[in-house]
Amino acid sequence: MEAERVLVIGVGRIGAVTAVGLAHLLHDVTGVDTNAGRVEELQAGRLREAEPGLRAALQSALRLRALRFAPGAAPGGFDFAFLCVDTPPLPGGEPDLRQLFAAAEYAARTLRPGGTVVTRSTVPPGTGDRLEAALRAAGRGDLGVVHVPEFLREGRAWEDFREPDRIVVGARDRVRCERVARLFAGISAPVYRCDRVTAELAKYAANAFLATTVSFANEMADLAARLGADPEVLFETLRADRRIGREAYLGPGLGFGGHCLPKDTAALEYVAAARGLTLHQLQATIRVNRERVGQAAAWLDEALGGLEGRTIAVLGLAFKPGTDDLRESRALALAEALALHGAEVRGYDPLVREAPGICCPGTLPAALEGADALVVAHRADWVRALDPCEAAALMARQLVYDAPGGIDHRAWAAAGFVTNRCLREPVAAADGSER
């Protein structure tokens, strides 16, 4: 396989993985970013985010000189420029593409004649056409734009780069499409070659579907609670169905957060509305999600007889377990709502040292000390390992709101806790023992 000269523009969470991954696929990679501190850190082999395996891979690529990070790149030397900048939402849900167009302008200055701009950022369908028009207007009609959406999961970014479920390459011409697909030779995954709009829509459709399963699960969990049904068993039975799948996002919680699902569902709704189409299913998904935090706050308010002056400990602060990313975290949204009603909120998360607007005392016991209630926001081993008797001894009151089903409610009830789950009688086995 031929080594290509690749420029990665924007080496944040996605760009860093892309740069390291392409270097490990034996390409000659340069990463640039407008954030000088980030460039310096990566060039020194340091990685802030909690991504298993990525730091070691970064360091080995730097050692082999397959990868370097710099504030800028020499003009004219690159075959491919990957755009990995952010596409954040504007207030109406429309993605803000200013960083993307600035990065494309930079690509136009650094690509060799006939080179290819690869959009890796999540972009609304039709963006590739707009970028090509902008490049033409800038006198670089020789360049082409190919979209290769990124589907990786935060916290498993390196694993997902090396073993993705699929690679989607969307281009206007076959030759360019093949050239970009060849960059990923060495990864064993199905490659879907398609037109650019299909590739652009593929990412939004995947995230809309994932978000929909989250909202569906939350509604089913609410119904299970009303009926006294066991949500654990309920979701296990759903995931056991091969048409649904073991890794489906089926489980209760505070709703979907993070950098992608909220902004991408809003963007898709915007994209459809701009073409006169209402996506009713997607709108319901977003609405159900929006209500989760308020429901949790209302439960705590009622259970505590008001939130004013109460101390509440929140366990799990990142937008999901296994990552340090706080962007659009539902746990932080709940903390903010509780604080707005006069509660003092403390937080603990093993991967997060500090979080905006919330006191993080640094240890689990310190977060629980004197608390009137506990909110479990993450389903994680460290939460499951928490001893309810030790928690009861530390806390002022024994009250727990467990959003994801992260604790053994029977054990916590036995330790004197009131929880948000209604507990059924255990099933008696044929031999008379309890199950």
Ligand SMILES: NC(=O)c1ccc[n+]([C@@H]2O[C@H](COP(=O)([O-])OP(=O)(O)OC[C@H]3O[C@@H](n4cnc5c(N)ncnc54)[C@H](O)[C@@H]3O)[C@@H](O)[C@H]2O)c1
């Ligand atoms: N985070 C995820 O899990 C994930 C997954 C799939 C897709 N995406 C998509 O990838 C894109 C990037 O997301 P992210 O989480 O990596 O964002 P990020 O904010 O972590 O990284 C973006 C980086 O781009 C840099 N940048 C901005 N403008 C620049 C410019 N003109 N030139 C050079 N650098 C510039 C910023 O300084 C920053 O370091 C978004 O469109 C996002 O939707 C993210």
